[in-house]
Amino acid sequence: MSIDAAPHSQSAPIRVLLAEDQVLVRDSFKVLIDTTPGLATVGEAGTGAEAVHLARRHRPDVVLMDVRMPDMDGIEATRRICADPAIPGTRVLMLTTFDQDDYVYASLRAGASGFLLKHATATELLAAIRVVAAGEALLAPTVTRRLIADVVRRSHPAPATRDLGHITQREREVLTLVGTGLSNSEIAEHLHLTVGTVKTHIGRLLAKLQARDRAQLVIAAYDGGLVNPSSR
Structure with missing residues (x-):
């Protein structure tokens, strides 16, 4: 993974909201984040609607958002969080399985600051959170190329x-x-x-x-x- 960004430098821990409907996955993320210096979870959401509610309540630095969730999908939740003027500093990092997921481009359009493949390593996940918290965008170049190629393939010629x-x-x-x-x-x-x-x-x-x-x-x-x- 190639990341063009400096690490988060502020002294306060990066506050992360977890939005993932699978409890075991969410728990593993929580343990990883809470045992890493400089990071801390501030809430856990099992649905998209809950993610929006908790984002407004806790105002996290980063929302780790699964694309596919019940009640409201991650794309709509991202759109609402990123459009909310009350939480302008909150960034969304989408989690996706690219090969089966057609929603990556839509998540970026909704305002997400980047996306991460679910098979990423723990080191890549932690780095991604820091990059997004620093106000940069997480775009792994090889995945971005595949994303853009797929979008263009489905809608060429690209409308200007x-x-x-x-x-x-x-x-x-x-x-x-x-x-x-x-x-x-x-x-x-x-x-x-x-x-x-x-x-x-x-x-x-x-x-x-x-x-x-x-x-x-x-x-x-x-x-x-x-x-x-x-x-x-």
Whole structure:
């Protein structure tokens, strides 16, 4: 897994809400998180509706959200949490089994800051929580490439529904590569730029496109028609 982000640096523990309907899985996550320095669970939800309620009540830094849950699925729960002005600092990290799950793209569109495969290791899970808590987006490049390719395959040609006329040509090039799942270092190598310059371009794109994080830049690249079958 490739992650372009610095670790969470604040002294207070990262507060995590668990949203998972399988009790054994949820309990294992809780033990892992509560025994890791700098992390702490603040609540457990077994349904999407409960996740929304507890997110508003506890205002966690990160919600670890399963896609498939009873009562309300994780995508709708994510949409409500991310749209709630009372909890602007809460980020959602989706859990999915990509090979059987058609909802990853929808979860990013709903406002999730990234997604993690359920077969990820404990180390990857803890790193993912820290990355999302730091305000970055968790997008494993290899999975992102598969995600975008799948979306494009099902809906090509990609409809250009977002106006990108106000970004520069270089920003357009960077956004295209972000949309195809490249990391900052890979983009820098591809465009013969420094990693610092790439980060500057991404910062400007976030501001111009009013995107919260890298995950939303992927959405913008697709909506702007920059990602197509040849981008795989």
